[in-house]
Amino acid sequence: xxxxxxxxxxxxxxxxxxxxxxxxxxxxxxxxxLQENGLLLSPEAANYxxxxxxxxxxxxxxxxx
Amino acid sequence: xxxxxGRHLVVTSTLGRTVGHGALAGAVAGGLGAAAQYWLVExxxxxxxxxxxxxxxxxxxxxxxHAAADQATGHSHAADVLVSRGEQVIxxxxxxLLVGILIGIAFALVHRFLGSxxxxxxxxxxxxxxxxLGFVAFTLAPAIAVPANPPAxxxxxxxxxxxxxxxxxxxxxxxxxxLVTGLARAKDLASESRAAAATAVGIxxxxxxxxxxxxxxxxxxxxxxxxxxxxxxxxxxxxxxxxWLVLGAAFAYLLPGRGPSRPSSAxxxxxxxxxxxxxxx
Numbered sequence: 001x002x003x004x005x006x007x008x009x010x011x012x013x014x015x016x017x018x019x020x021x022x023x024x025x026x027x028x029x030x031x032x033x034l035q036e037n038g039l040l041l042s043p044e045a046a047n048y049x050x051x052x053x054x055x056x057x058x059x060x061x062x063x064x065x
Numbered sequence: 066x067x068x069x070x071g072r073h074l075v076v077t078s079t080l081g082r083t084v085g086h087g088a089l090a091g092a093v094a095g096g097l098g099a100a101a102q103y104w105l106v107e108x109x110x111x112x113x114x115x116x117x118x119x120x121x122x123x124x125x126x127x128x129x130x131h132a133a134a135d136q137a138t139g140h141s142h143a144a145d146v147l148v149s150r151g152e153q154v155i156x157x158x159x160x161x162l163l164v165g166i167l168i169g170i171a172f173a174l175v176h177r178f179l180g181s182x183x184x185x186x187x188x189x190x191x192x193x194x195x196x197x198l199g200f201v202a203f204t205l206a207p208a209i210a211v212p213a214n215p216p217a218x219x220x221x222x223x224x225x226x227x228x229x230x231x232x233x234x235x236x237x238x239x240x241x242x243x244l245v246t247g248l249a250r251a252k253d254l255a256s257e258s259r260a261a262a263a264t265a266v267g268i269x270x271x272x273x274x275x276x277x278x279x280x281x282x283x284x285x286x287x288x289x290x291x292x293x294x295x296x297x298x299x300x301x302x303x304x305x306x307x308x309w310l311v312l313g314a315a316f317a318y319l320l321p322g323r324g325p326s327r328p329s330s331a332x333x334x335x336x337x338x339x340x341x342x343x344x345x346x
Contacts (some may be wrong), residue, residue, distance in 0.1 A: 023170075052157075055156075
């Protein structure tokens with residue numbers, strides 16, 4: 001996180017860039033949590049995550065099998 | 066913490082504070098969303114899994130192998146699976162909490178970044194407006210394009226198309242919502258042209274999206290009662306709608322510049338002269 005501290009200190013444009021990066025990170029994390037299909041995780045881990053988040057995926061309306 | 070800039074408050078707190086407030090508001094929304102999921106959605110998921118397992122057992126009893134039945138349903142909910150039903154319920158609620166926190170952070174940053182470009186007279190009002198717009202673009206639009214389904218009602222063969230349509234709907238509808246909101250508040254248009262332009266773009270944009278987005282929703286299988294699907298969809302929409310509402314309200318509550326520190330809400334301060342430039346009046 002040293003990089004982000006520097007970015008905050010160096011002004012408005014850096015803050016804006018950091019904000020956009022954080023928004024993208026947050027939304028991609030949601031996508032990862034609900035739709036990871038083996039892109040970043042091993043098949044076993046992805047399968048475990050898929051099963052663990054199963055009820056939330058359905059309830060939040062994200063397409064599933 | 067805040068200055069009055071014309072009719073809108075410009076909040077000048079640090080980025081970390083904004084992220085923290087967003088995460089906290091998101092946690093409150095996620096916590097309530099998890100409770101709503103437990104009470105409103107889990108009963109339908111339980112009923113749907115019972116139907117799915119009855120179907121899998123029937124096909125197992127026939128000439129299909131167990132592996133084929135598993136393949137057909139994508140994953141099985143039998144006792145020998147990776148994550149038990151009890152764990153799925155708990156982890157599902159934890160997932161909703163995490164999604165709430167992440168969406169809360171994104172929400173807070175978008176609110177901070179857009180500031181007075183959002184509808185609403187105060188920062189708290191614009192937080193509620195943003196939550197409403199978020200509900201439309203991220204929940205209602207994809208729920209219309211690809212309605213939420215309980216476990217037994219999805220066809221594994223169409224999941225890629227449904228997922229792409231779902232994400233595409235969110236992206237397109239977020240862009241359309243931003244365009245309509247931007248037009249409705251465009252400073253270089255007369256107020257009546259603004260309303261007309263925003264309405265026209267909203268109607269034409271929606272029509273184009275309805276025409277352009279693929280019809281990806283699966284037909285409901287005959288062994289799943291339509292009542293169950295309806296109950297599930299209403300429960301799901303209620304849960305997510307509640308999450309947006311609570312997110313907006315909790316974030317508005319946490320905003321700096323609320324309450325007595327806001328200049329417009331301190332009328333009782335009689336010691337301050339009404340017209341500072343004219344002494345002795």
